[in-house]
Amino acid sequence: MGLVVQKYGGSSVADAEGIKRVAKRIVDAKKNGNQVVVVVSAMGDTTDELIDLAGQVSPIPAGREFDMLLTAGERISMALLAMAIKNLGHEAQSFTGSQAGVITDSVHNKARIIDVTPGRIRTALDEGNIAIVAGFQGVSQDKKDITTLGRGGSDTTAVALAAALDAEVCEIYTDVDGVFTADPRVVKKARKIDWISFEDMLELASSGSKVLLHRCVEYARRYNIPIHVRSSFSGLQGTWVSNEPHFDQGDQKVEQAIISGVAHDTSEAKITVVGVPDKPGEAANIFRAIADSQVNIDMIVQNVSAAATGLTDISFTLPKTEGRKAIDALEKTKTAVGFESLRYDDQIAKISLVGAGMKTNPGVTAGFFEALSDAGVNIELISTSEIRISVVTRADDVNEAVRAVHTAFGLDSDSDEAVVYGGTGR
Ligand code: ASP
Numbered sequence: 395m396g397l398v399v400q401k402y403g404g405s406s407v408a409d410a411e412g413i414k415r416v417a418k419r420i421v422d423a424k425k426n427g428n429q430v431v432v433v434v435s436a437m438g439d440t441t442d443e444l445i446d447l448a449g450q451v452s453p454i455p456a457g458r459e460f461d462m463l464l465t466a467g468e469r470i471s472m473a474l475l476a477m478a479i480k481n482l483g484h485e486a487q488s489f490t491g492s493q494a495g496v497i498t499d500s501v502h503n504k505a506r507i508i509d510v511t512p513g514r515i516r517t518a519l520d521e522g523n524i525a526i527v528a529g530f531q532g533v534s535q536d537k538k539d540i541t542t543l544g545r546g547g548s549d550t551t552a553v554a555l556a557a558a559l560d561a562e563v564c565e566i567y568t569d570v571d572g573v574f575t576a577d578p579r580v581v582k583k584a585r586k587i588d589w590i591s592f593e594d595m596l597e598l599a600s601s602g603s604k605v606l607l608h609r610c611v612e613y614a615r616r617y618n619i620p621i622h623v624r625s626s627f628s629g630l631q632g633t634w635v636s637n638e639p640h641f642d643q644g645d646q647k648v649e650q651a652i653i654s655g656v657a658h659d660t661s662e663a664k665i666t667v668v669g670v671p672d673k674p675g676e677a678a679n680i681f682r683a684i685a686d687s688q689v690n691i692d693m694i695v696q697n698v699s700a701a702a703t704g705l706t707d708i709s710f711t712l713p714k715t716e717g718r719k720a721i722d723a724l725e726k727t728k729t730a731v732g733f734e735s736l737r738y739d740d741q742i743a744k745i746s747l748v749g750a751g752m753k754t755n756p757g758v759t760a761g762f763f764e765a766l767s768d769a770g771v772n773i774e775l776i777s778t779s780e781i782r783i784s785v786v787t788r789a790d791d792v793n794e795a796v797r798a799v800h801t802a803f804g805l806d807s808d809s810d811e812a813v814v815y816g817g818t819g820r
């Protein structure tokens with residue numbers, strides 16, 4: 395008998411109907427002879443509503459109480475789901491993250507899982523139950539306080555439990571049919587990917603693809619847990635994310651594609667430090683100030699200095715939400731570094747092409763830039779890894795740029811198979 399972990403996102407359990415539909419799927423998995431552990435997110439927009447409510451009673455809610463509040467969302471859905479399953483004549487028990495043995499550090503709102511001790515889940519399974527676990531939450535090892543793992547953290551709960559229980563697969567049910575070659579909300583002709591390596595999936599996730607969180611894929615790769623991303627609204631095979639493409643997919647032979655997909659991200663802003671003296675130590679001073687203010691940066695570009703002035707510009711991107719903090723930190727270094735001014739621009743987008751095949755296939759970069767140029771899109775910054783090329787463009791150009799690149803690399807599907815069943819992409 396196999397053990398499967400299934401995770402259902404908020405849009406799959408948005409209302410009573412959704413919960414009953416999901417309950418049927420879970421029962422089917424059990425009837426197929428599996429032991430089933432289910433991780434569930436809060437219903438629909440519950441988490442957003444709770445965050446909103448907290449903001450109405452306190453501008454800066456205390457981390458401990460905030461986590462206590464947010465975890466209530468998942469407790470509602472786990473209990474309802476267990477009831478719905480029992481109503482179908484099967485045994486189910488729900489567990490909070492803490493009861494399920496999800497042990498975290500004590501950083502409220504973005505705790506990291508440090509251990510999983512799922513003794514109670516094992517017992518529940520051995521007694522013939524379906525175990526339902528509240529996603530996105532745990533208990534801190536030192537203070538025994540309730541913690542949350544950061545937005546979208548239920549995926550990570552699912553993978554962590556799958557690893558601790560040595561599951562065969564972690565199935566992530568969402569509101570699209572799998573991982574697509576581009577965001578199906580933007581590219582109608584996006585194609586569902588049958589199999590993608592952890593490596594490529596990690597790059598897509600860190601380049602703005604929202605279907606799986608980077609941390610969840612990282613965890614799955616570390617423990618080698620295959621993930622099957624699929625829709626809870628259809629019976630279709632989804633996308634397998636794993637080390638090796640050796641999964642049973644009927645007669646279909648799955649091969650590594652040269653290009654896995656095109657991701658985009660509109661959550662970043664660009665800061666340009668103008669007129670930096672071109673001498674050793676300046677970049678170090680600038681980025682030390684940024685680092686000390688706990689801001690994570692992404693792309694960096696330094697221009698060649700103008701011969702006449704010996705001054706250069708340094709630009710970098712960072713999450714828009716960190717913009718204020720970074721500017722404040724830089725202002726304080728102005729005299730020490732001796733730069734002229736700062737420019738802040740949040741009307742940018744990042745577009746990335748991802749695929750391990752680009753390591754061995756020349757011309758990918760040229761093709762990428764040609765597609766952008768044909769679409770009349772100007773490139774502002776460029777960065778690359780071994781298996782990714784990213785550019786920064788104007789935010790207004792993003793949809794057109796993504797579609798142009800998608801077409802240029804032959805990723806368009808013949809049919810409009812990219813169905814979005816609900817939700818917001820997260
Ligand atoms: N309910 C939480 C959120 O919306 C966790 C999750 O959905 O994974 O962020």
Ligand code: MG
Pocket residue numbers: 403404435436438441546820
């Ligand atoms: Mg959610």
